[in-house]
Amino acid sequence: MSETNEMKLEFDSRPCNESFARVSVAAFMTQLNPTLEEVADVKTALSEAVTNAIVHGYENKVQKIYIECRMEDQELQVKVTDYGVGIENVELAMQPLYTTKPDEERSGMGFAFMEAFMDELSVESEPGKGTTVCMRKRIGRFERK
């Protein structure tokens, strides 16, 4: 028996929408009865993905970012898509501390944080077409009293 539930968000790639995106996904995932830490983990990972879409994908131009969330049983899947510049070398981009924008004080920790705070991370990207980051996390793995 598997229960599924889905939602989609579409919003402008403005930095001021980042907290909106975090709060929306956090609200959606409350149905899985997560711990505060699990919510914080997802918010951090999502924030990294959305920041990447704004800063790198769209290079600070205002276009649309798409978030798709799906839950099945106790697993949350979050997809963040932009139709921006894409990533030339995904493997390189995912290395901790690697950044194409050191002058803007990007820490190069975005993908490392997504990997650390979620269970699974996959990145699909095509230069000139865009990028989709797909993250999964099992919620409520630890039995609560």
Next chain:
Amino acid sequence: MEQYFEISGTDLQIFLPEEVDHFNAEQLRKEADRILQSRNIRRIVFDFSRTQFMDSSGIGVIMGRYKNMRFMGGTVIAVHVNERIRRILTLSGVYKVLDIYEGQAVPFNMF
């Protein structure tokens, strides 16, 4: 911008907002650098007492200020760090270059 900055002697205390993300990291950075350029600051104290959320944009701000301060022979510390923020600081590796306190730090001029 709210009152995020307090200068006492050569200390610059930065009271970070509730959420430190890409959106407000930019503003923090600009204002901090303006103060660093105009005042004689020897130590930056990042105060996390209000902060519930931080992502890697916040790490960028801390690392950037650390580089400035090191260049000028100063130091950077973090105070009122809760468990969540500590995890972020640890994961990113910045804990290697700054002292982290759960409570208030020792005043700079005590020694």
